[in-house]
Amino acid sequence: MTAEIAPITPWNPSRSATARVKNPLPVPERCPHCGGQCSIVGNEQIYGRVFGEWPYAVLCAGVVEPAVVLPELDSLETGEGDAH
16 A cells, blocks of 8 residues: 655645755745735636646736746845845
8 A cells, every 4th residue: 555645735745855955934824015916826817728847936926917026136126135
């Protein structure tokens, strides 16, 4: 009898991947730009089809067009981030 392995998702992340994250950020509840509700979605909701091995994104519902919330870019715009 083989144990069934649950799929890796944002709600069931890989332990090895989680261990590599040095500064985890929480999923924002509100968009820092418009204050709209944010949620984790499959990236097919943004692009129309699934892309990549990790097909998830944080999506802001507060705008007419889908907007992906990228916290690391926000810190670069304000000068708080470390530009590479």
